[in-house]
Amino acid sequence: MSEILYCKNCQRYTIHPVCSTCKEKTVLNTPARFSPQDHYGKYRRALKKRDKDELRQ
Numbered sequence: 001m002s003e004i005l006y007c008k009n010c011q012r013y014t015i016h017p018v019c020s021t022c023k024e025k026t027v028l029n030t031p032a033r034f035s036p037q038d039h040y041g042k043y044r045r046a047l048k049k050r051d052k053d054e055l056r057q
Contacts (some may be wrong), residue, residue, distance in 0.1 A: 003015075004029055005017065005028060006026060006027055007027075008027060009022045009024040010022045024053045
């Protein structure tokens, strides 16, 4: 298994099916689904532009 798992309880990433810290079951951490409407695209692009501008300075 090469998937990265996430513990919702202690908010840690792991590759094990059970969190070694809190002994809770971990879940597969998947990215958000693609949507043609992309409701948050405007904000994501503005943040990316701001970061790029800060690197230039």
